[in-house]
Amino acid sequence: MNNIKKHADIIAFHPGYYIAEIIEDMNISQAEFAARMGTSTKTLSLLINGQSNITNDLAKKLSLMLGTSVELWQNLQNTYDQKLIEIQQNKDFEEQEEIARLLDYKYFVEVAGLSSTRDNHVRISNLCRFLQVSDLRILKAPDYLVNFRTGVSEVSEKNRISSGAWIQTAINLAREIDTKPYDAKKLKGFLPELRSMTIQDPSVFLPRMKEIFAECGVAFILLPHLKNSGVNGAVKWISSERVVLAMNNRGVTADKFWFSLFHEIKHVLQQKNTTTFVSGSEEAMIEVNEKLEEEADRFARNYLIPAAEYRKFSPSRYTSDEEIVNFAGAIGVHPGIVAGRMQHDGIIPQNRCAKLKEKYILTTEKEPKR
Secondary structure, three states, rough: OEEEEEOOOOEEHHHHHHHHHHHHHHHOOHHHHHHHHHHOOHHHHHHHHHOOOOOHHHHHHHHHHHHHOOOHHHHHHHHHHHHHHHHHHHHHHHHHHHHHHHHHHHHHHHHOOOOOOOHHHHHHHHHHHHHOOOHHHHHHOOOOOOOEEOOOOHHHHHHHHHHHHHHHHHHHHHHHHHHHOOOHHHHHHHHHHHHHHHHHHHHHHHHHHHHHHHOOOEEEEEOOOEEEHHEEEEEEEOOEEEEEEEOOOOOHOOOOOOOHHHHHHHHHHHHOOOEEEEEOHHHEEEEHHHHHHHHHHHHHOOOOOOOHHHHOOOOOOOHHHHHHHHHHHOOOOOOHHHHHHHHHHOOOOOEEEEEEOOOOOOOOOOOOOO
16 A cells, blocks of 8 residues: 655655554455445545545545544645655755755855855755755756756766856846946947957956946856856846846956957847857857857957958967067057967967966955855
């Protein structure tokens, strides 16, 4: 019989369990008990085996037949139902606990202000509330915030879970940023100023950059890296008048920062309001619209280094660091951007121009103290 449910130290007894004991004590058959009760043998069998519940009518018949109260049977049913919920919650917790282990809870304490606790139940509850999901297992869904290719490995599942958490963190923190309604024309008008910032120090350009984006309806967020996340940047429309542009500030060089920024700016300008654009590492296996991605790549390359100027420069493996610096100065961009472009194009090896590729330290007010 299936009238007892067990999980860990929780036991749920279906009312049918007690009815079976009563029949045994009365030393009669189920068929006779059903006849005395005024119900069918099938109905009684389903009840005894925990396959159906006590209805008000059955509770009334049992109370009259056995000299008990109707409430007794209703309470037995309610207690059983409550125990089933407790068992399911326990199972849910155990499965969510595995997912919670993949998320760096300390990150959310320091970046999102969640309460510090060692209690896993509290951690899961806090994460669900902050990430705005009813169950952490939702983060495993292939279509949650970010689309991933099918047939992913265990490692990429970690990426999927943490990537969704990182993007939701950006969305949540973006709510703290006041922006004007989105204005594509205004954003395009600010592009020359944004490009001119490549030769400035981050302490100088970051405050002004945030002002520009807010003026154009873009909530710009710099977030620390989240362990297991392969996301470097993301664009997510919150409404037709507001968009989040988030970037990862982990170990970024000038060329990668500016290329990534202008890549994401193009995604903003593409204004695909129902699409979440995500730039990530190869192992993240993020599914993208190749046409839109190539368009964004081309925009970033050619806006930072105009194609005609690059062809005229005609870089080769023999191009010196000094020539790179001079060319960058002539077109008004950071020399690391030119060096990075040459490395991307396979003209010079990755181990060249290390001095030109400035390493940015992009701290934010939400930077964890590690």
